[in-house]
Amino acid sequence: MRKAFNKTLLEIAREDSRINLVLADIGYGEIEPFANEFPNRYYNVGVAEQNMTGVACGLGMEGNIAVTYSIANFPTLRCLEQIRNDVCYHDANVKIVIIGGGVSYGPLGVSHHSTEDLAIMRALPNIVVMAPCDIPEAIAATHAMIEHDGPVYYRCGYKNEPNIHNGAIDFKLGKAITVEEGDDLTLFFVGPIGIEAKKAAEAARKRGIKTRLVSMHTIKPIDREAIVAAARETGKIITVEEHNLSGGLGSAVAEVLADEGALDVKFKRMAFPDIYVGEVGSQEWLRSLYNLDAAGIEKEIYAICGV
Template sequence: MRDTFVKTLIEIAKKDKKVHLITGDLGFGVLKPFWEEFPEQFTNAGIAEQNMTGLAAGMALEGKIVYTYSIGNFPTLRCLEQIRNDCAYHNANVKVVCVGGGFVYGSLGMSHHATEDLSIMRALPGVTVLAPGDLVEAEYATKAIYENNGTCYLRLGRGGEKRIHEKLNEFKIGEAIKVRDGSKVAILSTGAIFDEVIEASELLKRVGITPSLYTFPTVKPIDKKAIEVCAEKYELIVTIEEHNIIGGFGSAISEVLGELRVPKARLLKIGLEDKYSSVVGSQKYLRDVYGISAIKIAKRIAEILEGF
């Protein structure tokens, strides 16, 4: 996803000299094509994320469209006060980009596990939050936040994510995308965890369960209409996220369901069960440890449906 982000940003920067990219002293391998082509539109702020964000806010308030870029929690939690006070409060045109959402940097320990970012960023008034599920969504999301005035958060995977879509006829902030139709159960996911969802759906088919699949590249504003349709059509809605289940994507879905007069569907939230990981290992390994691998997703859903 990060390569797709950079390639897309290069195309945007060619057309708009107001675009500026600031890094917190990392990502040089992937960012090199950008800074070589646009040295006047690139700044390395050093390992000083608070300064990076304050600088971005100031540039944005002077007319720039600024992307800040770092890994895991560094462009969000480390400089949360600056995002809140300098960017969000002033509706500054700052696009905060995290590469490595969830357990991407799993082997580096909990300081690098970005598992609270969606809940925290979506709690900030006026901040738009996106978490694309594949390379195609990442491309469209990068373009969408450029066109969207105000502070945005873009949560990316790292690389190697499976392609969901061959192409998208339309992409809009705030709209979910139906990937596959099914019956009885709808699986809703956000971000790069969708590769596990695809595999889980294939496992479920083997036991006679054919779920509908939706990807939500936008977490805020959430697609209320799609949720309402699912609540009427299906017996079970399952939310999948590589994130704490408290305050994140599943919570956003439950907020909508809770205001419906007669929601038919039951809700199952699958994610990190309100804990920090004291385990280190690859992203794939940690997903399995914490119940968000394909086989464990499929097992949870099959067990719930047996009770209907």
């Protein structure tokens, strides 16, 4: 997905001279084409994420689109106050891109796990929060990010994540995409972990349970209509995210259900259980360890359906 992102950004940058890439010495093997083609729109500030974000803000306020880019929490939590006070408060045209959402960098350890980012970014006014699930979504989200005038947080996958969508997608900021129709329950997912949700839904379908599978690629603004419709039409909702339990997709969906009085619903949030993922292992292994793989999700489908 990161390759698709970088390729798409480069293509857009060829047409849009406002785009500047601001790095903090991360992106080896990925950013060189942009750096070589647009040396005057490429800045490596060194290992200095606060300055990266401040510089991007200054660029963004003077008619440019500034894209900051790093891995995991480096361009978010390290410089959170710059994102809040500088970028978001001034509504600067800055895009904050992370590579490796969730536990993409599994065995590198907790410092490289981005498992609170959705909650923290979502808490800031003036920012759009996106996490595409597969390469078609990643490409569409990159275009949407640049077209949106203002701060955007873009949580990108790390590797060649499999496609989740079955065909062409109609991607709009803040508008969930239904991958599969169904009326027994709704499975909302965000990001590449959606492949586990898809496999679980397919397995359950063989046992006669029709899951509505929905990609919530934009966490903020969130698609309230899709959530209310899911509650009213399916009566059961499971959320799946590669994120801590607090404040992410599950919390966002729960807020909408409460706000809209759509509480007559069975509801389950699947996420890391408010812990740091301290075990050593790949993304897939860690998902399975915390029951966030297809088998774990399938079990929750049966549990919520009472079968």
